[in-house]
Amino acid sequence: MSVIEIHQITKDYGDHKGVFDVSFTVEKGEVVGFLGPNGAGKTTTIRQLMGFIAPDKGSVSIMGLDCFKDADKVQAQLGYLPGEIAFMEDMTGIEFIHFMADMKHIKDFSKAQELIDYLELDPKGKIRRMSKGMKQKIGIVIAFMQDPSILILDEPTSGLDPLMQSKFVELIKKEKAKGKTILMSSHIFEEVEHTCDRVVIIKDGCIIATKDMEELRHNKRKIYEVRFENEQDAIAFVENHEGCTRDGKEIMITLKGQVDAFIKDLSKYTIRDLQMRTQSLEELFMQYYGGEDQ
Numbered sequence: 001m002s003v004i005e006i007h008q009i010t011k012d013y014g015d016h017k018g019v020f021d022v023s024f025t026v027e028k029g030e031v032v033g034f035l036g037p038n039g040a041g042k043t044t045t046i047r048q049l050m051g052f053i054a055p056d057k058g059s060v061s062i063m064g065l066d067c068f069k070d071a072d073k074v075q076a077q078l079g080y081l082p083g084e085i086a087f088m089e090d091m092t093g094i095e096f097i098h099f100m101a102d103m104k105h106i107k108d109f110s111k112a113q114e115l116i117d118y119l120e121l122d123p124k125g126k127i128r129r130m131s132k133g134m135k136q137k138i139g140i141v142i143a144f145m146q147d148p149s150i151l152i153l154d155e156p157t158s159g160l161d162p163l164m165q166s167k168f169v170e171l172i173k174k175e176k177a178k179g180k181t182i183l184m185s186s187h188i189f190e191e192v193e194h195t196c197d198r199v200v201i202i203k204d205g206c207i208i209a210t211k212d213m214e215e216l217r218h219n220k221r222k223i224y225e226v227r228f229e230n231e232q233d234a235i236a237f238v239e240n241h242e243g244c245t246r247d248g249k250e251i252m253i254t255l256k257g258q259v260d261a262f263i264k265d266l267s268k269y270t271i272r273d274l275q276m277r278t279q280s281l282e283e284l285f286m287q288y289y290g291g292e293d294q
């Protein structure tokens with residue numbers, strides 16, 4: 001049995017909005033990234049995992065419990081960071097954290113204090129006067145403070161500065177080392193690359209790819225940028241090479257293998273400059289987002 005099991009769920013909001021026949025699992029100890037463009041259906045899926053809404057069709061379970069029917073039991077086991085946190089704005093940060101700790105029957109506050117210190121959060125002020133980043137840190141403290149074995153995080157680093165984003169990556173790595181099962185949606189490719197074992201990509205409410213991170217790293221293509229001596233040669237080269245783009249005397253092509261024929265063809269021309277770089281994970285994901293074939 002997988003820790004998280006999403007089986008053929010559909011939640012149809014009409015007008016092609018919602019999620020359609022979505023299935024995936026998260027295994028024990030796995031960190032899975034849930035990626036997709038705005039409005040793709042990530043939060044809608046996560047809300048069904050939290051039991052806030054029921055699927056029209058299909059089923060969602062965590063540790064064998066139905067996420068909607070057994071919502072209370074499921075939620076009690078989870079650490080959850082919502083995409084948009086509903087705060088009690090008149091409370092101070094620390095009052096709100098204590099309030100949530102009481103709701104979750106957390107007696108030992110040491111983990112919460114450890115997280116407050118780690119995230120360099122000053123929780124004394126009123127929430128209504130806090131920045132987006134400070135509020136996000138409060139959300140992270142609340143999600144992690146009960147030391148849950150399963151974490152569901154909806155865009156966890158939204159609003160955090162780069163230093164805090166990398167501290168968050170370290171936090172996920174530590175939790176992963178402890179065997180935690182984590183599902184997190186994200187728009188930040190670097191954090192996904194550094195933390196996830198697998199990524200599930202959703203677009204227009206449907207899963208379009210599930211990829212092992214190692215496999216993705218291995219499949220990264222190489223991007224070649226070539227500056228020709230004269231434009232006519234660049235034009236001729238582009239005509240003979242599919243997927244090649246040109247800007248004046250410069251051409252750009254993305255290759256996976258096939259490099260020998262490319263270099264031999266290039267040698268027929270006078271070349272001013274040649275640069276090669278490995279495709280970033282972001283560029284790779286953009287192919288999925290844009291719907292290009294892999």
Ligand SMILES: Nc1ncnc2c1ncn2[C@@H]1O[C@H](COP(=O)(O)OP(=O)(O)OP(=O)(O)O)[C@@H](O)[C@H]1O
Binds near residue numbers: 037038040043045083
């Ligand atoms: N309660 C609702 N009623 C009608 N439409 C909804 C409802 N909730 C979500 N939607 C629509 O369903 C689609 C998926 O929304 P969702 O919030 O799941 O996307 P997302 O992948 O989390 O996007 P983002 O990255 O922008 O947070 C969107 O078009 C959204 O407008």
